[in-house]
Amino acid sequence: MNRRRIDPLFQFLGIGALLFAAAGLVRPYADNERTIRVTRAELESYLAAGGGESLAPLARAGGGTPTLDRLNEEQRRALVRSYVEEQALYREARDWGLEDGDLVIRRRLGQSIRFALRPDVASDPGDAVLRRFYAAHAGNYRRPVETSFDHIFFGSERRGGAQARADAQAALRAGVTDWRAGGDRFAYQRSYRNAGPSAIEAQLGEGFRKALEQLPVAPDRWEGPVASDAGYHLVRVSARSAARTTPFQDARPAVLDDWQRARQNAELERAVEGVIGRYRTAVDVDVLPLPEAR
Structure with missing residues (x-):
């Protein structure tokens, strides 16, 4: 019986075709992995998550749910480009x-x-x-001790530590007349109302906070000098509330x-x-x- 010899090239191509078909059966979603489908729902979800950078705020109607209706054609094209780029890079990174x-x-x-x-x-x-x-x-739900007080500040950076303390003592001996105009400019308030320990400590330091707790409530009397992280202070405590729930x-x-x-x-x-x-x-x-x- 005369048998016709099959060219090896066609054998190779035939085997390749079979493998390709088998791969399609085993992994029918392969084409979908190479296709980035862009839908309105996907883009609006992308915008809601902050995608599209500057386009996301533009797509929000009064701070509400993002919608493509608020974007013009040029902006939509830029959004699609951003979404496709992110999807493509994500899939490539996953494949790697x-x-x-x-x-x-x-x-x-x-x-x-x-x-x-x-x-x-x-x-x-x-x-x-x-x-x-x-x-x-x-x-x-327990509120800490809260203190209301005024203070006059004498800064160590401007005067030097020893001089700041001496100037505060001199001002106290001379008697305070216009306390708002006395001393140096302070970075925060000159008057504190119902200030809690954490706020006082954050602005004036732990040492000041502890010293303040020991001062009597005397709205007409100045005390000090009281040291802080920034210098020395004359302090007048006008009110103090006890810790309470x-x-x-x-x-x-x-x-x-x-x-x-x-x-x-x-x-x-x-x-x-x-x-x-x-x-x-x-x-x-x-x-x-x-x-x-x-």
Whole structure:
């Protein structure tokens, strides 16, 4: 029987065609991976997430939901270009396996998943639940000692430390007449009203805050010199309120906000633990002496 010899080139092409067809069956989505489809919904979602940079604010109607209707044709073309570029670079980076080898990318993707898992804010549970939360976290709604005072500042940078202190002592002995015009210009207020410890310490330093707590409430009497981080001060304390817990009804908006945040965080952590639980963890013995598998 006479058999016709098949050219090796056609054999090669035939095998290649079969492999290509098989690849299409095994991975039918390959063409979709090479196609970036741009829809209105995708672009408006992209804008809502801050994509498109300067175009995102333009697409918001009065600060509301972004819409393409607020963009002209040129702006839409620029938006499409930005979206396509981002999608193309993302897919290329994924094909290169960068999400596996780049710590920053892995961390960002993990943060994105946490954000996606975050539950909606719970509705107001009512006073009974909030009162229990308020009682369990009463320290969060306690107002510290608040002090109202005036001061005259003598700066160490301008006068030198020793001279600033001496000038403050001299002013106190001479008697204060126009306290607003005395001393040096101060970076913050000359008068503080209902100032808490953290605000006082942030602007005048811990030493001043501690000394201020020891001064008597005497609206007509100047005390000092009191040292601060910036110099010396003559101080007149006009009022001081004791530390106190804010009543529930006054604190209720803050209590509700704290309760909702705590509930949301707890539900998020449960969701994260659920994701982690779907994976088995194998720890090398040189990392932990007793590896655990999950």
